[in-house]
Amino acid sequence: MKFASTVVTRVIETEMPLLDPAELYPDSTPEILAREAHWLMPRFQCPDTQKLILTMQGFVLQSHGKTILVDTCVGDCKHRARPLFDQQRWGWLDRFRATGFDPEGVDIVL
Numbered sequence: 001m002k003f004a005s006t007v008v009t010r011v012i013e014t015e016m017p018l019l020d021p022a023e024l025y026p027d028s029t030p031e032i033l034a035r036e037a038h039w040l041m042p043r044f045q046c047p048d049t050q051k052l053i054l055t056m057q058g059f060v061l062q063s064h065g066k067t068i069l070v071d072t073c074v075g076d077c078k079h080r081a082r083p084l085f086d087q088q089r090w091g092w093l094d095r096f097r098a099t100g101f102d103p104e105g106v107d108i109v110l
Contacts, residue, residue, distance in 0.1 A: 006063035011099055013058065013074050013092040017051035018084065024052065058092070060099070066107045 001008045021028045041047045059070040080086045
């Protein structure tokens, strides 16, 4: 995606059904979710599990000769309380390289 002189590239770490809707939206009810299913499913809510589909991602900005990595710090191999996240290996660095970037070529990390 390009904005004026800046090119933005999304690098997905993982994208999967992860959370029950009430974890993020405590006021959600089955009735509300059923009413909104026409736009939630299948992109934002999994029809099988009813969990919200979350995307962990970073962004690479290329602007004025600089390569800027916007890192959301999800990362592999970290200890986490949520079992689904604990010690995961999603291979973000491999995906980063697959988009054509080299870690050595990053000028700024945010």
